[in-house]
Amino acid sequence: MRRLIIAGNWKMNKTVSEARELATALKLELKDITDLDMVICPPFTDLDSVSQIIGDTNIALGAQNMYWKLEGAFTGEISPMMLRDLGVRFVIVGHSERRQYFGETNQIVNKRLKAALKYGFNPIFCIGENLKEREENKTFEILTDHLENGLKDLNELDLPRIIIAYEPVWAIGTGRTATPEMAEEAHHFIRKKLTEIFSKDLADGMRIQYGGSVKPQNAKELLMQPDIDGALVGGASLEARDFIKIIKIGREILNK
Ligand code: PGA
Numbered sequence: 001m002r003r004l005i006i007a008g009n010w011k012m013n014k015t016v017s018e019a020r021e022l023a024t025a026l027k028l029e030l031k032d033i034t035d036l037d038m039v040i041c042p043p044f045t046d047l048d049s050v051s052q053i054i055g056d057t058n059i060a061l062g063a064q065n066m067y068w069k070l071e072g073a074f075t076g077e078i079s080p081m082m083l084r085d086l087g088v089r090f091v092i093v094g095h096s097e098r099r100q101y102f103g104e105t106n107q108i109v110n111k112r113l114k115a116a117l118k119y120g121f122n123p124i125f126c127i128g129e130n131l132k133e134r135e136e137n138k139t140f141e142i143l144t145d146h147l148e149n150g151l152k153d154l155n156e157l158d159l160p161r162i163i164i165a166y167e168p169v170w171a172i173g174t175g176r177t178a179t180p181e182m183a184e185e186a187h188h189f190i191r192k193k194l195t196e197i198f199s200k201d202l203a204d205g206m207r208i209q210y211g212g213s214v215k216p217q218n219a220k221e222l223l224m225q226p227d228i229d230g231a232l233v234g235g236a237s238l239e240a241r242d243f244i245k246i247i248k249i250g251r252e253i254l255n256k
Contacts, residue, residue: 002207004223004250005163005230007039007062007124008237009092009211010046019046023053025240031057036250037230039090039124040237044078051087062090062124065098068115080119091116092232093123094150096130096169106149113150117158124163124209124232125150127190131170139168140189147193156198164208165232166190171212173234180221180228183210187227216245223253 014022019042030038031054041062042050051061067077083091093116094109109125116123127146129139143166151162166186168178178186187208194203210222211232222228230250236242 002205002229003037004254005037005039005207005209006247006250007041007090007163007165007209007230007232008243009064009095009232009234010040010042010237011064011097011234012043013238014042014046016046016049019043020049020053022238022240023050026059026243027054027057029240029244030059030247033247033251034058035254036247038247041090041092041124047083047086047088055087060089061087062092063088064092064095066091066093066112066116066121068111080115080121083121084119089122090163091121091123092165093125094146095126096128096167096172100130100169106146106152109146109150110152113162114154117154117161122161122163124165126165126167126211126232128167128169128186128212130168134168134170139186143186143190144193147190148197151197156202159198159202160205162206163230164190164194164206165211166208167211167232169212173213175213177213177218177222178210180225183222184225184227187225191227214246216242216249219246219249220253223250 039060039062041064063083070079093112098104113123129142133142191203207229209230209232210228214231214233215236
């Protein structure tokens with residue numbers, strides 16, 4: 001059985017005081033939940049404060065990016081040790097906004113992924129096609145490229161720690177969601193590809209989240225799909241009420 005995992009990606013939102021407020025609201029409602037994994041990924045500047053608030057709860061802390069070197073002359077970057085020190089356990093790697101606006105290639109993503117695994121994190125590895133690629137029927141080709149090159153030369157023993165997030169770029173922050181059928185088709189393909197690259201056992205154990213305009217109104221149908229093991233939530237994770245609702249929807253599905 002794959003354990004459901006719901007993560008909030010706050011992106012470049014929330015000052016420290018706003019982050020404290022949101023984390024406190026989430027803690028109040030979610031602190032005792034143990035039947036699924038919950039992660040929140042605030043910006044770097046909020047990690048310390050949020051860590052202090054959620055430290056003794058079942059809500060795990062994630063970062064939105066990470067450099068692959070431990071220290072040195074890398075102006076503007078954040079190292080694995082710095083994140084570990086703050087209680088960060090998850091790291092988003094290869095988000096489409098990093099690929100699109102900051103020139104991240106599969107090679108860079110692969111370096112970050114390896115470093116995240118080496119230093120004991122659970123990477124949330126994002127993949128997905130943009131609108132043009134979808135319209136040109138290249139979705140599977142892009143997913144194959146992201147998977148084969150992003151996961152290159154990894155130690156198979158580390159694979160169960162990776163969470164894959166399928167995020168069709170055209171559905172991120174646009175209000176357009178993939179239909180549950182479209183999402184399931186992509187997730188099924190990803191699992192098939194993982195079976196080819198690694199093995200059926202490993203692929204069956206790996207968790208694949210869906211991301212792209214997930215909100216309380218569409219979470220149930222998406223999370224009910226057999227190959228969808230959670231959600232990576234952007235916009236709706238900025239409102240305590242919405243994120244809590246999505247977690248509760250996840251729990252209802254578990255209890256069916
Ligand atoms: P969205 O973002 O939910 O706002 O579409 C998802 C993501 O980019 O992780």
